[in-house]
Amino acid sequence: MGLVIAALSGCLFGAGLLISGMLNPGKVIGFLDVTGSWDPSLAFVMGGGLIMSFVGVLMARNRSAAMDGQKINVPDGQQIDGKLILGAAIFGVGWGLAGICPGPAMAGLGSLALEFFIFMPVLIIGLLAGRFLRGAL
């Protein structure tokens, strides 16, 4: 059951990223370019996504366990620390440079575009470096 859910969820995530325009780095950068000729589309991705995700949060609150019997694992940290802010700031610079974030980086491999195959190994090196840095700081 857990694997069926993972497959369905991955399938919806991949289709949603493609249809919404998130898989197109040029469109993502067009959204970030607020002072230029602005494409507000990604605000609508966020809107549509948040509504469904919020319904999920409400449904999860009324359950003692997930449908496959597993414990519902939600991060409960509330502390705003330097790592969070520094990490998010670095992430944003990278996102603005390339127009690609981790979800579309994976789904984009399915487009067979060369750029995603260049992006992925460097992203993995960055993830491992960031993980090391988080432990060291």
Place this chain on the structure above:
Amino acid sequence: MLIDFEAFTPMASTFGGAMIGLAALLLLVGSGRIMGASGILTSLVLEQSLWRIVFVFSLVVTPWILMQSGMVDISLTFVADDWRLWLGAFLVGVGSQLGSGCTSGHGICGLARFSKRSVVAVLTFMATAMITVFLLGRGV
């Protein structure tokens, strides 16, 4: 501020966004997990658990099927300078690990839970991303 109405796709983006949110709903209610792309990818590299392999496999194969079959016809544009792609990839990796999440984990899942950490993260990365594009241009 000038809105680019030619590029604007409110219907497709809302619909696609709802599918992304539904994916997060399903993973949370079905398996009790947060759909954070950077966390799932990092864990997949470090320990290959079956559910993550299945999740990422269908995440990659679905756009492949939709594009190959011609069901979705979208032309992709990328930044022209290679250094933006390389440096962008590295910084996205470092930042999402250090900041404990990315656009999906903080943006779609965290905000829906009204997580204080996610609100701060999303406001921060939106701001630095917009400043980066403002300073360097689109580069597409």
